[in-house]
Amino acid sequence: MKKHNFNSGPSILPKSVMQQAAEAVIEFNNTGLSILEIGHRTSFFMEVMEEARALVKELMQLDDSYDVLFLHGGATTQFMQIPMNLLDSDETAAYCDDGVWGSKAIKEASLFGKASVVASSKDKGYTYINKGFSVPADAKYLHITSNNTVEGTQYFAAPDVSVPLIADMSSDIFSRQLDFSKYSLIYAGAQKNMGAAGVNVVVVKKEILGKIKRPIPAIMDYQKHIEAGSLMNTPPVFAVYVALLTLRWIKASGGLAEMERSSIEKSSLLYNTIDALPQFTCKVAVEDRSRMNAVFFLNDSSLEAPFLDLCKQEGMVGVKGYRTVGGIRVSMYNALPLESVVAFTDLMKHFAEKK
Numbered sequence: 001m002k003k004h005n006f007n008s009g010p011s012i013l014p015k016s017v018m019q020q021a022a023e024a025v026i027e028f029n030n031t032g033l034s035i036l037e038i039g040h041r042t043s044f045f046m047e048v049m050e051e052a053r054a055l056v057k058e059l060m061q062l063d064d065s066y067d068v069l070f071l072h073g074g075a076t077t078q079f080m081q082i083p084m085n086l087l088d089s090d091e092t093a094a095y096c097d098d099g100v101w102g103s104k105a106i107k108e109a110s111l112f113g114k115a116s117v118v119a120s121s122k123d124k125g126y127t128y129i130n131k132g133f134s135v136p137a138d139a140k141y142l143h144i145t146s147n148n149t150v151e152g153t154q155y156f157a158a159p160d161v162s163v164p165l166i167a168d169m170s171s172d173i174f175s176r177q178l179d180f181s182k183y184s185l186i187y188a189g190a191q192k193n194m195g196a197a198g199v200n201v202v203v204v205k206k207e208i209l210g211k212i213k214r215p216i217p218a219i220m221d222y223q224k225h226i227e228a229g230s231l232m233n234t235p236p237v238f239a240v241y242v243a244l245l246t247l248r249w250i251k252a253s254g255g256l257a258e259m260e261r262s263s264i265e266k267s268s269l270l271y272n273t274i275d276a277l278p279q280f281t282c283k284v285a286v287e288d289r290s291r292m293n294a295v296f297f298l299n300d301s302s303l304e305a306p307f308l309d310l311c312k313q314e315g316m317v318g319v320k321g322y323r324t325v326g327g328i329r330v331s332m333y334n335a336l337p338l339e340s341v342v343a344f345t346d347l348m349k350h351f352a353e354k355k
């Protein structure tokens with residue numbers, strides 16, 4: 001049966017990317033070797049790394065004041081690597097408590113310095129994005145979660161602040177056009193919108209580095225990774241290659257403008273359907289609704305299990321809400337075709353008619 005993949009992460013990738021990744025496992029670029037068995041310091045792999053780093057900069061339209069790294073570990077590693085590199089123990093960093101992931105970032109930062117929460121939407125179950133809050137002028141940086149994968153909220157305007165802005169873009173990277181030069185550091189785990197699990201992309205403005213007293217273990221030091229061209233130790237070779245294939249696919253499909261157009265089309269269809277059917281409710285503030293992850297509920301919670309059963313029968317994968325939130329979550333990453341959202345909304349309408 002045809003599957004519609006709404007998984008929140010690891011999640012759907014373009015079919016052509018998986019095809020090419022599979023071929024590279026058998027034989028990489030007529031080398032007579034698999035991508036899994038070539039050295040990371042061979043010209044074959046160094047070209048992969050260089051092209052991937054260059055494509056990130058190109059898609060984000062960033063200049064040479066930025067560097068791009070592909071690093072081990074999920075986004076969770078960045079929760080600690082950021083303060084380790086940027087925050088001395090007697091200094092303060094500002095954090096927005098935007099949801100499950102942001103809260104974890106705050107906890108990790110407080111191991112290195114003072115993590116000051118300047119805005120939180122916890123009072124309403126993280127169903128909105130704070131705007132117009134202020135940040136102490138002496139804060140080393142402000143950290144936000146640009147898209148809240150679990151709660152279904154998204155920033156549609158970067159906070160206007162005078163301190164360096166840092167964003168966890170794990171679940172909306174490369175999904176829209178942004179003025180990326182407003183950010184001093186952007187990071188994302190690859191497995192949601194740009195590839196296979198096992199690698200992070202970190203985009204960093206070089207001028208923010210090298211300003212703290214703390215000694216940093218080499219493997220955690222952004223500056224050392226930059227000097228080594230993101231090849232300080234063996235990188236996750238296969239995951240970097242899958243990210244490159246996805247970046248090429250994004251560019252060939254029309255770049256971030258096309259990703260944005262498609263995600264507006266898909267998410268509008270879903271939210272309009274939720275709002276039109278009295279059986280379903282989305283609690284997220286309308287202006288903050290994520291185009292990547294829609295989180296909503298059946299008003300009669302006893303209908304949730306039968307609805308999820310029907311989804312399963314119809315090949316709709318990954319639509320059960322996050323364990324602490326419940327309800328339904330539909331993730332609409334770049335590679336998800338409109339056709340899948342049409343099938344899902346048809347199923348919602350069909351279910352609502354019978355109830």
Ligand SMILES: *Cc1c(COP(=O)(O)O)cnc(C)c1O
Nearest residue numbers: 074075076101149168170171189
């Ligand atoms: C999934 C996710 C993370 C955690 O990613 P890992 O790769 O599992 O460490 C962090 N932040 C956001 C916004 C996420 O969606």
